Amino acid sequence: MALAFTLLRGKPAFYSVQFLWCTDGRERMGNDGVVAVEKALSLLDCFKPGAESQSLAMLSQASGMHKTTVYRLMNSLERMGYVVRAQSGNYSLGHRVLYLGKLYEQSFHLSTVVEPALHALAALTKESASYYVHDNGQRLCLFRAEPSEGLRETRLAGTMLPLDDTAISHVIRFWGLGEPIYDKPPALPLFTAGARDVHTAAFAVPIFGAGDKFMAALTLSGPASRLSVAHESGELDRPQLEAAADLSRKLGASVALCENIYGRG
Structure with missing residues (x-):
């Protein structure tokens, strides 16, 4: 069992205490994965033949996620080289996707x-x-x-x-x-x-x-x-x-x- 302490805003003298049950070294999400990672990867799946360049609004509509969520996730993907953002604000796939694709081929x-x-x-x-x-x-x-x-x-x-x-x-x-x-x-x-x-x-x-x-x-x-x-x-x-x-x-x-x-x- 682990303890998590959260400071209540405006009341530094008080703390709320949450008890998180952690077994077998697992975090709260267990072995099911990390939602944020899955959401980011699902955005990459929005790029398809004929839709190689997509705006924030298009990605939001295709993924069903709010624009602010899409924006944050795309910023992370851009920093890692998985997408590039044009001056128009549209996104397209980045060089890391090509690298992994070629690596996948070679692995076989x-x-x-x-x-x-x-x-x-x-x-x-x-x-x-x-x-x-x-x-x-x-x-x-x-x-x-x-x-x-x-x-x-x-x-x-x-x-x-x-x-x-x-x-x-x-x-x-x-x-x-x-x-x-x-x-x-x-x-x-x-x-x-x-x-x-x-x-x-x-x-x-x-x-x-x-x-x-x-x-x-x-x-x-x-x-x-x-x-x-x-x-x-x-x-x-x-x-x-x-x-x-x-x-x-x-x-x-x-x-x-x-x-x-x-x-x-």
Whole structure:
């Protein structure tokens, strides 16, 4: 048990005494975190594609926090380099965010293997190629490559999306989380159109690594009208399966697993 003494304003001779129960070395908030930190980080989440620069009022509206609270938190983030404030008063993300993003990539040691594979697949199929991983109950687009031409679905690497009914989520849920959404392993690649957005569709296959452990979903995405035709013809199946087999082998998956999952080519 700890004692906290608070001086009553205007009455220096008197003190109020609060008894704070502290067990296992925990402070009053326990192990649930610090609210101020969570609020500050939630402000960083307000910056999105198309909303890279935001005013105090915009941040207040997006976060649901009072302007004075937003102002204080943004001052702290600015001092630490996580945001910068322009002369207009608008805020944008700072250099520390880029640094942490690059550090996050490097911590996986994946970019030098995955990104060339994505660029090659995007160039071959002329569709957007992505590498999605499971992250805290959601799917994270860790790497992405866009084709050089044609109509495409644009999304930034680092985008978080829910585990929904898309082919991408099904791969993560079935092979990654072991959810019994299929009675037996389905034919690959999985395909869904209009599951998240009526205008988009996606093909997805699982990627495996060392010890034949699931690592990610390799996806091709684009306009639903075009990919639905490709699904009927099967023209993208073999290129995606071959890319997945090659990438899985490079990440440490066994030849036997790759032949079983993706076929012999």
